[in-house]
Amino acid sequence: MKKAIWLVLLIVTVGLLAACNSPQSSGEAGANNVSASKEEVENFPEKSITILVHTSAGGPTDLMAREIAKAVEPILGQKVLVENRPGGSGATQMAGIQSAKADGYTLGAMTPSQIGLIEGTLKDQYKLDDFSWISRTQIDPYVIVVNKKSPFNTLEELIEFAKENPGELKIGGYGAVGSGHNVAWNILAEKAGIEATWAAYESTGDAVTAILGNHIDVANSNPGQVSQYVESGDLKVLGVMNDERLEDLPEVPTYKELGYDVDTSWTQFRGIFGPAGIDPAIQKKLSDAFAEAMETEGYKEYMKKTQMVQGSMNNEEYTEYIAKQSELTKEWYERLGVE
CATH class of the missing domain: 3.40.190.150 (Bordetella uptake gene, domain 1)
Incomplete structure (x- = not known):
């Protein structure tokens, strides 16, 4: 009889220990959930x-x-x-x-x-x-920007150069390979069939500073970051990764207009x-x-x-x-x- 009681107690104890040491259940993992x-x-x-x-x-x-x-x-x-x-x-x-x-x-x-x-x-x-x-x-939206002294006046000219000189263009933008700006550039590069060298910066502003100083050939940026320099004539915007042209940059064509049918959901x-x-x-x-x-x-x-x-x-x-x-x-x- 005593052996039977001890056996029951042992089973209960083991069960309790197993429950305490088991991984969190989905209910426990969502302990912060609030049902209002x-x-x-x-x-x-x-x-x-x-x-x-x-x-x-x-x-x-x-x-x-x-x-x-x-x-x-x-x-x-x-x-x-x-x-x-x-x-x-x-x-x-x-x-x-x-x-x-x-x-x-x-x-x-x-x-x-x-x-x-x-x-x-x-x-x-x-x-x-x-x-x-x-x-x-x-x-x-992402935009492609070059310095006012750049030989490229259109996105087609830039892409033609990149095709003839694989890897020579230096493209700058926020973040390392895999960042939003880098992926945006690679989406265009894939559609255009070109290769370039990526230069990573700590901020979009740093990349804009670099293109203003002609330290890179191209910057992948955003309109608000470059608008004042476009207005002053220091930078040129060659294309925009968007379904439609931008209201404040009506003269800048979209990638799709130029024949590069990119996935604009990446933005x-x-x-x-x-x-x-x-x-x-x-x-x-x-x-x-x-x-x-x-x-x-x-x-x-x-x-x-x-x-x-x-x-x-x-x-x-x-x-x-x-x-x-x-x-x-x-x-x-x-x-x-x-x-």
């Missing part, structure tokens, strides 16, 4: 919201976060604060987002950088489902995301509020001043878009040999 009541959804938000930014103050993503925060405050009826969390090319901010309570009060500003981290250096740490994709807020976009598990009704409420904010006169004026392109997406559309961007990122990482 009908009343909580109706009253949301009841306090200030914070948007974490993965860059230092003053850059285009920081500016977007501050402009969208200012525009959405009257709509939500609460303060929307912006907090800069630079570090690790976005890793510091992502850690802050993922660990936050999924109640809709902690959000983040984002660019393709976060997707690159999820599919690149942090692929063992994060997956797309670790986050909620709330809203796409703008598009910042410099910005948006808002949050931790996984935010109640769907609160996600929709935030998404709708950001969409309304993007229609305000103040936000539209900011968009025009910085030469951004309207790119509003609700949370459902943005979630699908992010999944496609993730697949495209993985495809190009494989092509370029990015680990």
Whole structure:
């Protein structure tokens, strides 16, 4: 009898130890998930919201976060604060987002950088489902820029030279091989059948400085970063990676117009995301509020001043878009040999 009792106790003890030492279940992994009541959804938000930014103050993503925060405050009826969390090319901010309570009060500003981290250096740490994709807020198209003294006056001339002189052209842009700017250049290069040497810079501004000093032959940049130098005549824009010509650069043709049918879904976009598990009704409420904010006169004026392109997406559309961007990122990482 005693042996039987001891056997039962041993089995129970082993079972409890196994449960304690087993890997997290999906429920435990989503411990930050918040299921909001009908009343909580109706009253949301009841306090200030914070948007974490993965860059230092003053850059285009920081500016977007501050402009969208200012525009959405009257709509939500609460303060929307912006907090800069630079570090690790976005890793510091992502850690802050993922660990936050999924109640809709902690959000983040984002660019393709976060997707690159999820599919690149942090692929063992994060997956797309670790986050909620709330809203796409703008598009910042890629453009090809040369110095005023460059012999190239058209994209066709540049590509013809590159065909005749493989690898001689020095192309500069933000980030190493596999960055958004680098992939954008490679998408064009593949369609044109050319090769060039990539020069990586710490910021788009650094690449613009390099092209102004004639240290590189070509810069892959964005309109807002080069507009003042185009107006002054110091730089020439030869082409834009967009479906349509830009309102502020009407004389600049798209790649497709010139016969290079590139995938324009690869673009410099910005948006808002949050931790996984935010109640769907609160996600929709935030998404709708950001969409309304993007229609305000103040936000539209900011968009025009910085030469951004309207790119509003609700949370459902943005979630699908992010999944496609993730697949495209993985495809190009494989092509370029990015680990």
